[in-house]
Amino acid sequence: MSKLAEFRQLEKHLAEQLQALEALKGDAGLKKEIEFETKLRALLAEYGYSLLNVINLLDPKAGSRVPATEAKSGTRKPREVKVYKNPHTGEVVETKGGNHKTLKEWKAEHGSDTVETWLTR
Secondary structure, three states, X not given: OOHHHHHHXXXXXXXXXXXXXXXXXXXXXXXXXXXXXXXXXXXXXXHOOOHHHHHHHHOOOHHHOOOHHHHOOOOOOOOXXXXXXXXXXXXXXXXXXXXXHHXXXXXXXXXXXXXXXXXXX
């Protein structure tokens, strides 16, 4: 894409975003939310509280909860051993993953779908 075409496209996107911004500025719901936030922050400042203080006051366990991403961390379940038997040669391959040299050769030669039908366990 040429620089001029890129410039025109960005200019068009900017104009669309500015138009959306202007539409939001006139939205009564947004004005109401901004007014609420302003009053809430003023009230918190008046009493010397922060948002974190209010959260801890309303839900004391909120700070001690473990986020979902951290809850899953730790040891994961070990992979199962898969056993493939080549019906043409009778050769058996045992692997826990798909990165086995012989298994890759079979998949290249016979196709992945065909080799997956050779799975015995």
